[in-house]
Amino acid sequence: xxxxxxSIHQIDVIVSAAIDLGAYSGPPxxxxxxxxxxxxxxxxxxxxxxxxxxxxxxxxxxRPEADGYQxxxxxxxxxxYPGVRPSAAxxxxxxxxxxxxxxxxxxxxxxxxxxxxxxxxxLRKLPGIEQESSGIDSPEDARAATVNQGRLIRIG
Numbered sequence: 001x002x003x004x005x006x007s008i009h010q011i012d013v014i015v016s017a018a019i020d021l022g023a024y025s026g027p028p029x030x031x032x033x034x035x036x037x038x039x040x041x042x043x044x045x046x047x048x049x050x051x052x053x054x055x056x057x058x059x060x061x062x063r064p065e066a067d068g069y070q071x072x073x074x075x076x077x078x079x080x081y082p083g084v085r086p087s088a089a090x091x092x093x094x095x096x097x098x099x100x101x102x103x104x105x106x107x108x109x110x111x112x113x114x115x116x117x118x119x120x121x122x123l124r125k126l127p128g129i130e131q132e133s134s135g136i137d138s139p140e141d142a143r144a145a146t147v148n149q150g151r152l153i154r155i156g
Contacts, residue, residue, distance in 0.1 A: 003056040003102050005069050006049055008076055010092050011042045014118070016081040017089035021121035025114045033114075038078030041114070045096065046073040048111035052102035086125040093118045 018025070018033040018041065025033050025041050033041050050069050053060065060066045097115045106112055123129065136142055 003049075003053050003099050005053055005072075006046075006096055006099055008042070008046075008072065010096065011045055011076070012079045013081055013084050013088065014045065014092050014096060015042045015078050017084040017086070017092070018114070018118055018121075019080065020082065020084060021089075021118070021125070023114070023121045024117040026110065035078075035080055038080060039076065042078045043073055043076050045100070045111055045114070046076060048100045048103070048106065048109055049096070052100045052106065055104065056102040086122050089118070090122045093122070 015033060015038045017023075019035055019038065023033050024030050025037070025044070031037065046069075050066065050073065053069070054066060093115055097112075100106060100111055100115075103109075132145075133141060136145060
């Protein structure tokens, strides 16, 4: 697997969506992401992304490339984008998760807990989610879960 440093614009979109969705971040305290905390949350995500890159490419640690990323993290200030589409946020979060997962401590990190919070909140935004069953216990349930609701479709 490869890893890259996501752009500050991607982080801005993720954090903006988190603000709009009421997602959580923490510790030391578990708190909703707010515009006032946007910069701190964004820097946390970028730091974890850099840890992932160093875990994947240890040769960059202490080199100008890693120093440049650290400078980006230190200078980061969140820019709020209101009304991020849930689909755009979901793609941005999934991409971030993939880029940040190389460090062995990622699974228990603050960044991973934030990603999980975002995924839960984004799932709640799917159209029709309230009507869906959480359990698929029979062939009828399985057919009902399909786009065509189990009806035979003839082609040609």
